[in-house]
Amino acid sequence: MKEINKKLSEIPEIHPLSLIVDDATPQSLVSLMNKNRGKISILTAEGDFFERFKNKNIDQVKYDVYLKPYSGDLLRTDRISRDTEIIENPNMTICVTAQPSVIKNLPSTVHDRGLMARFSYFIPYDNLGYRDSRTLEIPKHVIDSYEKIIYKLLSWTTEDTISLKLSKDATDLLHDTMDEIEVEFREDGAFHDNLKGWAGKLIGQLLRIAGLLHVSNQAQSCDQITDVNNTINKDTLASAILLKNYLVAHAEKAFGLMQQSQPYENAEYVLYKIRNLNSPIIPKQTIHQNTKSKLKGKENLHQAFDILEYHSYIRQVVGGKSGTRGFVWVIRSY
Structure with a gap:
């Protein structure tokens, strides 16, 4: 006993x-x-x-x-x-x-x-006011296929870590991408300031995504985790790298929010209104009429214009018959 x-x-x-x-x-x-x-x-x-x-x-x-x-x-x-x-x-x-x-x-x-x-950040544009109530349902075969793959991945287990590696041409693509990203850490680069810490992990994030895509693709034909080919090909890595610019754009927005003050919130609201007006040149008075319910006082609007101009979203110009009427020339709205 x-x-x-x-x-x-x-x-x-x-x-x-x-x-x-x-x-x-x-x-x-x-x-x-x-x-x-x-x-x-x-x-x-x-x-x-x-x-x-x-x-x-x-x-x-x-x-x-x-x-x-x-x-x-x-x-x-x-x-x-x-x-x-x-x-x-x-x-x-x-x-x-x-x-x-x-x-x-x-x-x-x-x-x-x-x-x-x-973290990877995803901050989609607010579509309130533009949503369609008659959206199509996700087809049942898509749901079934997705669930099948997820359940299979959850059922896969192994006592030993399985390392993934890159094919020769995928490795060459990785080094090309690393070189492209590296120059952005220089003084005049996109990652010189607020994004330095995040961008330092960007290559790692892309490789993680490539690994997930690879294993998910393999799961469609493999029954066991030990059947998975551990070599990631160039096409799979390229699919992950396609997300690079998207991830960078959303990280810029996220880290901007983390440091955002009220003037920057006002500028974001003004940019949202400018985007909805959908015109390359807009009178400042028109923008004032569209934002005055939230921005009290013209000084807040002018400050928002200055911030947007500093970040190259707009350029402030004068014109009209008198040559003194204020306009906003939209350089980029996204």
């Missing part, structure tokens, strides 16, 4: 699988990951994830819980009241679909530790 009890005690405890959490403390995340073979997803439609960093004593927030899974670095927590928990290869997915305002006013430590540089 003692031998049986000993063998029973050596059997690892079985825990219910937890693929997704909505809101959890850093401490509970470590415990959940430890019970879930080092994996967890934070998927939420609210901004509580970012609010946590604003509302709590920033020194008490365990950044390592969110930072180390990005590269799979060993995660260890030591607590007096509980056993030490060690996760050798942590994996965490974070997806927050909230209003853009949740990333405003974040403490500097969030940026200094590199947390915000680890």
Whole structure:
């Protein structure tokens, strides 16, 4: 009986699988990951994830819980009241679909530790007022195919890490892309200032996307994870790199929001109105009539014009019969 009890005690405890959490403390995340073979997803439609960093004593927030899974670095927590928990290869997915305002006013430590540089950002234009109520439903065969692939990917597991590599021509494409990005870190480049930390991880993000595309494509024909070809071809990498400019544009907007003040919010609102007027040259008085409900006082509108002109969205000109009437010449609206 003692031998049986000993063998029973050596059997690892079985825990219910937890693929997704909505809101959890850093401490509970470590415990959940430890019970879930080092994996967890934070998927939420609210901004509580970012609010946590604003509302709590920033020194008490365990950044390592969110930072180390990005590269799979060993995660260890030591607590007096509980056993030490060690996760050798942590994996965490974070997806927050909230209003853009949740990333405003974040403490500097969030940026200094590199947390915000680890995200890809997607900030679509507001289509309120232009939505079509008669949208087509997603075809059933598309839903079925998607679910089939997702369930297959979730069922794949292996004790050993499977490394992906690039083909020769894909490697050449990668180096070409790296060289294109590198020059943008120079003093007059796109990544010289606010985007430096984020852009430093851009190549890594593109490779991650290429890996996901590769494995997803392979899953359509492979039954087991061990059947997957571990070489990413040039076409797959090229598909991922197509997202580069898109990711950069949205990151610029996101980091602009993080540093945004009221004058910049006004400028964004004015740009939105200019875009809706859909004309290359617009009288300033017309823009005033379209924005006066929100922008009180012409000085706020003029300040917005100055900001948009500084960022090369518009150019302020004068004309008309008298030669003194103010106009806005739209250079770019996006």
